[in-house]
Amino acid sequence: GQNIDQPTEMTATEGAIVQINCTYQTSGFNGLFWYQQHAGEAPTFLSYNVLDGLEEKGRFSSFLSRSKGYSYLLLKELQMKDSASYLCAVNTNAGKSTFGDGTTLTVKP
Amino acid sequence: GAGVSQTPSNKVTEKGKYVELRCDPISGHTALYWYRQSLGQGPEFLIYFQGTGAADDSGLPNDRFFAVRPEGSVSTLKIQRTERGDSAVYLCASSFEGNTEAFFGQGTRLTVV
Numbered sequence: 001g002q003n004i005d006q007p008t009e010m011t012a013t014e015g016a017i018v019q020i021n022c023t024y025q026t027s028g029f030n031g032l033f034w035y036q037q038h039a040g041e042a043p044t045f046l047s048y049n050v051l052d053g054l055e056e057k058g059r060f061s062s063f064l065s066r067s068k069g070y071s072y073l074l075l076k077e078l079q080m081k082d083s084a085s086y087l088c089a090v091n092t093n094a095g096k097s098t099f100g101d102g103t104t105l106t107v108k109p
Numbered sequence: 110g111a112g113v114s115q116t117p118s119n120k121v122t123e124k125g126k127y128v129e130l131r132c133d134p135i136s137g138h139t140a141l142y143w144y145r146q147s148l149g150q151g152p153e154f155l156i157y158f159q160g161t162g163a164a165d166d167s168g169l170p171n172d173r174f175f176a177v178r179p180e181g182s183v184s185t186l187k188i189q190r191t192e193r194g195d196s197a198v199y200l201c202a203s204s205f206e207g208n209t210e211a212f213f214g215q216g217t218r219l220t221v222v
Contacts, residue, residue: 004151033210042113042200042213043152087151095140095158095204096165097211099151 002026004100006088011106012078020073020103022088030091034062034073037085037102046073046086075105083107111135113214115201121220122191130186130217134203141184142204142211143176145197152200158184191221 003025012018024032031050035043049055049064049071061074073086085102092098114133122128134141139160144152154168161181169175173191178184188195198218202211 042215044213045210048210089151094164095142096154096167097142098154099144101149101151 002090002092002098004088004090004098006086006100006103008101009104009106011108012075014078014080014107014109016078017074017076018078018105020075020086020088020105022071022073022100024069024071024088024090024100026090026092026098028092029066030093032062032064032071033087033089033091033097034060034071035087035089037087039084043087078107080107080109113201113203113212115199115214115217117217118215119218119220121222124191124193124221126191128188128191128219130188130199130201130219132184132186132201132203132214134182134184134201135212136182138203138205138212139181140204140206140209140211141178142202143184143186144200144202146200146216147197155186188219191219193221195219196221 006022034046037043047062054063059076064071085104087102089097089099116131141158143155146152156176157165158178173189176186198216200216202213204211
């Protein structure tokens with residue numbers, strides 16, 4: 001079966017840095033997505049890692065280690081609007097992606 | 110259109126009834142996906158279309174669920190004999206190819222009473 005684990009909740013302070021971890025055990029692996037989802041809204045794409053290493057995109061960075069089945073999303077200079085659920089998803093077979101249950105991040109002033 | 114459009118945004122139906130949920134993907138996107146999401150959980154894969162054909166329908170929970178995409182654009186998810194356990198937000202997404210960034214619609218919130 002497919003197993004994707006991420007913490008349920010995290011809290012951080014405005015202006016700080018937070019790292020959201022994701023570990024996975026899947027029967028296939030093409031790449032790993034991170035999506036952001038605000039309450040009551042659709043998920044929006046943040047990043048897609050296919051190869052090992054760190055990819056930086058503005059305040060957000062994503063890291064992948066395929067040998068360890070591990071990824072993290074790093075958010076810098078946190079803003080109040082970053083309060084949302086962050087979803088880790090593994091693309092296991094062509095168009096099929098398996099999602100974790102998401103990490104709810106609360107940013108406090 | 111500018112984004113993925115799903116209709117209706119909300120649907121309340123009685124147990125045992127038939128429902129259809131519509132998805133209008135971004136123009137030019139060949140890949141289309143259906144997911145469903147329950148509160149506090151991540152999206153659960155249902156089916157993936159590449160063009161007109163269902164490339165992977167392994168996520169459909171049982172034979173009450175069926176989806177079509179006859180012209181390779183608009184898709185309809187059909188649920189027969191609805192059950193209370195079918196209540197969820199049904200999300201549609203589209204992308205240029207099968208393993209690239211997917212753009213999600215706002216979803217249809219289905220409530221079976």
